[in-house]
Amino acid sequence: MIKKLKRTVVFILKLALFASLFGIFFGIFGINNPWLFNLSRTTGVTMVTFVVLGIALMSVYGGYSIGSTKSKPIVHSMALATIMTDLVTHLQLSIMNTSEKNNDHFVYETPHLLLLVMALQILVIVFFAYFGNYVYFSLEPPERCCVISSSRQSLGNIIPKVQRFKKQYEIDEIIRYDDPNILDVILRSNTVFLYDVPIKERNDLISFCYQTQKNIYYNFETIDVVSQGAKYVTLDDKSLVMYTAKDLTMEQRIVKRLTDLAVSLVGLIVTSPIMLGCAIAIKLDDGGKVFYKQKRLTKYGRVFEVYKFRTMKEENSVHKSVTENDDRITRVGKVLRKFRLDELPQLLNILYGDMTVVGPRPEMLENVEKYTEELPEFSYRLRMKAGLTGLAQISGKYNTSPKDKLVMDLMYIENYSIWRDFKLIFQTITVFLKASESTEAFHKEELYDFDNGRERDRKPGEKEEENGGK
Incomplete structure (x- = not known):
């Protein structure tokens, strides 16, 4: 009712x-x-x-x-x-x-x-x-929720996100996926969050939640991305899921390239006064170089040089991700990064054909190597040309985890359409409206205890125990 x-x-x-x-x-x-x-x-x-x-x-x-x-x-x-x-x-x-x-x-x-x-x-x-x-x-009051996970570190990744929506969700219980009381906890809840639970156990828990009509949230794995790009078929009377390997059709490539040329040319003309102002501000700030070039990866692992406005001190432009309160960033650089203005020169990369308007962000070579060691599936995002904007740039933040960025990129690749590209181009404007959130830097790791869900800091030298996690 x-x-x-x-x-x-x-x-x-x-x-x-x-x-x-x-x-x-x-x-x-x-x-x-x-x-x-x-x-x-x-x-x-x-x-x-x-x-x-x-x-x-x-x-x-x-x-x-x-x-x-x-x-x-x-x-x-x-x-x-x-x-x-x-x-x-x-x-x-x-x-x-x-x-x-x-x-x-x-x-x-x-x-x-x-x-x-x-x-x-x-x-x-x-x-x-x-x-x-x-x-x-x-x-209606907030839904009574339980969070099921595999480690304290995983809880630190999901609980702060849920707590941002206190009017929707109230976390009553936190439990490990292998706890013998887990089914009783699910029965007492309206909504179940499953995060970083091994695939086999996750499937069992999802089946139980479906059986008992519980709302379910769970994080994406590779198999989930594949299923998003698949469709239901019947062979004779046998129901099957069919997935076909995807690549852009000739028509899609032509339209995408023509869109890139149109957007980059119009973008360069419209933003030229802004770019001139950025260049003057950088030069007046410390007298250093205006532009900054860095090697990045694009489709099939091809290396190219991305153009950006310099936002860091020249003597400290070490190739590593920005952290909270990073002293390498200049005064002008803080403003440029906040409103993503440092990305404008990449319109030239699009014009030259190194990048596309919509696609996975081009990562630093150092980050790709590190992320791929921890997450072999990270290389899958190189199946499409690197983009200036995309699902991960719009829905994510600077400090969004590599795995979550990967999921967003693969979701874009698996569900590609020309209409989706235009939709994401229009949605890019929203990035400027949430500038302070989208450019958040990496910060300290959060840990939560399973017994009461309270946040605590990791002690010096303490290692995270997965205890059966993936």
């Missing part, structure tokens, strides 16, 4: 929000364009444009996802989608007003009204985001 009520509430709130955004746009612009209030083909085309484009962009950016997303990201996604919808619809409005009755030539009409519309819409979005989540979580 509660679930049906929540679905109804969410639908009503979505409808009310979209109607408000629609009403603000056409209500304000209708003052100077009274024809918008009349039933006509022109009015219909303009309104359909707003509705269709608005729904499509909200789908791209995540939409009004109350109950599953925090309020701030909802504001970001809805604001981006609405602003882009406003810009296109307003441009169409200006074009339609180019006629004998209105303007004899094209005029970009009343931009000040467009700013007013956007400001009012953002206020409405903020209200609906916070009010929507408040109503949603007032209907």
